[in-house]
Amino acid sequence: MLGRARKLLTSRVKRLLLPPAAKAEARRDREERLFDDPGPEAAVRFGGRWLARAQDRSKSADGGVARHFSLTTGWAPSYPETTGYIVPTVLALADNHDDADMARRGERMLSWLERIQMPDGAYQGGVVGVAHPVPVVFNTGQILIGLACGASRLGGRFADAMLRHGASWRRPRRRLTTNMPCMRFAT
Secondary structure (H helix, E strand, O other): OHHHHHHHHHHHHHHHHOOHHHHHHHHHHHHOOOOOOOOHHHHHHHHHHHHHHHHHOOOOOOOOOEOOEEOOOEEOOEOHHHHHHHHHHHHHHHHHOOOHHHHHHHHHHHHHHHHHOOOOOOOEOOOOOOOOOOEOHHHHHHHHHHHHHHHHHHOHHHHHHHHHHHOOOOOOOOOOOOOOHHHOOOO
């Protein structure tokens, strides 16, 4: 009982601390009826716009995609891991919809990923800008997916970054091959 009361009080206090625009949005969510299904094409278009907004409004403003959005703190700094696996989606949107803006966005993401690669070829965990970045295998793998997609669509320089550094930094422990399940993805 006390736990429920504490949760209720905490949620009300959090609601009071929301910025006015967030309160207005929450009110609209409560009062308006649910929208009709816009269909798959519109949903893909809206998703692409959301990804573009997340790139444009990233707190670090560096070409990467924001880690998250919060009603209380706004857009977070760019997050290497998610930017890496967003690249194939953005480039597919560019190809499938003949969208030059999405193509430029994908290339900007890839260029940013090249710039933040650690000297040993790995990629850090967490958001950019931390004092002592730590290399993370999973994040590096997600970024390699983006670099592979970039290399297949845009050519050489992204292949160089992928092969020279990212794919070899953990080589002594395990040899990566292209037939491993983690290296296959849909484009």
